[in-house]
Amino acid sequence: MPELPEVETIANGLNKRMAGDRIDSVWLGSKPEPLKSSAEEISSALEGAQVQRVRRVGKHIVFDLESGKNPGGGQWIVHLGMTGQMLVAAPETELPKHTHLVAKMASGRELRFVDPRRFGRLEVRQSSFSGPGSEPLQIGLEEFSRLFHRSKAPIKAALLNQKLLHGVGNIYADEALFRAHIRPRRRANTLTSAELRKLHAALQKVLQAAIAAGGSSISDYVDADGEAGYFQIQHRAYGREGKPCVKCKTPIKKIVVAGRGTHYCPECQK
DNA sequence: ATACCGACCTGTCAGC
DNA sequence: TGCTGACAGGTCGGTA
Numbered sequence A: 001m002p003e004l005p006e007v008e009t010i011a012n013g014l015n016k017r018m019a020g021d022r023i024d025s026v027w028l029g030s031k032p033e034p035l036k037s038s039a040e041e042i043s044s045a046l047e048g049a050q051v052q053r054v055r056r057v058g059k060h061i062v063f064d065l066e067s068g069k070n071p072g073g074g075q076w077i078v079h080l081g082m083t084g085q086m087l088v089a090a091p092e093t094e095l096p097k098h099t100h101l102v103a104k105m106a107s108g109r110e111l112r113f114v115d116p117r118r119f120g121r122l123e124v125r126q127s128s129f130s131g132p133g134s135e136p137l138q139i140g141l142e143e144f145s146r147l148f149h150r151s152k153a154p155i156k157a158a159l160l161n162q163k164l165l166h167g168v169g170n171i172y173a174d175e176a177l178f179r180a181h182i183r184p185r186r187r188a189n190t191l192t193s194a195e196l197r198k199l200h201a202a203l204q205k206v207l208q209a210a211i212a213a214g215g216s217s218i219s220d221y222v223d224a225d226g227e228a229g230y231f232q233i234q235h236r237a238y239g240r241e242g243k244p245c246v247k248c249k250t251p252i253k254k255i256v257v258a259g260r261g262t263h264y265c266p267e268c269q270k
Numbered sequence B: 001a002t003a004c005c006g007a008c009c010t011g012t013c014a015g016c
Numbered sequence C: 001t002g003c004t005g006a007c008a009g010g011t012c013g014g015t016a
Helices: A004-018 A039-046 A141-149 A155-160 A170-179 A193-212
Strands: A023-028 A050-057 A060-066 A075-079 A085-089 A099-105 A110-114 A121-125 A253-257 A260-264
Touching (some): A004 A060, A039 A121, A155 A170, A170 A193
Antiparallel strands (some): A023 A099, A253 A260
C-alpha cells in the first residue's frame, strides 16, 4: 500500500498524536505474527516506553523511544507492507479484523496495527535505523545520477530498488517517469544527463505534491486518523490504462516491468 | 554480480 | 448467485 508520501503522512499524524505519550501495555496477536523481532522483545521494548518522536525513513515508520529499561532510547520500526495501517483510536471503538498489535497509551488512546495481508513488519532495535538507501527528497542531482548510472536494469526497476533510493514505490515510479517523459523499460544506464535531471526534478515534485495531498488512496490507505488521501485524482499514468494521456490524448498503456503493473504514454515517453 | 520470478497473504472484482 | 482467476500500494530468497 504505502509509499513515501503515505508513510510520511501517517508518521506525521502519529507524531502529532503520540509524541510525549507513554505506552502502558502491548497486546500482540497470536497468529504467525508479522514480526522481525520476537514478540517478547517487542513487548518488553515498548511497554513503559515514552514516544519521543515519530518520523519516516524510506517506507518505514520510526518511533524514537525513551524508557528506564532502555536508557538512551531504542527504536520501534514499522513497515506497513501493502495493506498495513497504523491507527490511533479510542478504546471503545470496534477493533478491526486483522489487528495484530494494540498499544494502550497513558493518554487512554490506543495505537493499533492492522494488516490484512500480513506483509507488514515490526521490529525493535537499539542501534539507530537509517534505511536501506538514499532519501529521494534530500538527494542532490549528482548523487542521484550516480546511483542510476551503473544500473543496467530498466529505470522503473531501479527506481523501485530500495537500496538505491528508498521510499519510491509503484505509483510514484510511474508518475515520475511520466512527468519526465521517460519510458519505464529504458535501461537506467542509457539515460542522458538531461533525462536524469528531469527525472530527479519530477520525482521530487510529485512526491511533494502527494505529501501535500495526504497521499494516494487507491483502496485501503488511510492515515493515523483513518482519513483517506486524495492525490489519486492527480495521477496521470498509474491506474489510467486505456484512458487518454492528459497531454496528447493517446491511450495510456499498461505493461509489466519488474513484475509490477506499469503505466505509461507511448507517445510522450521515449 | 546482476536480474528476473515466484512466494508470502487476504481481499476484491471481472468474467463466466 | 457463485465459482475461478487475476490482480493489488512491497519485499525476500532462490535461480539463471
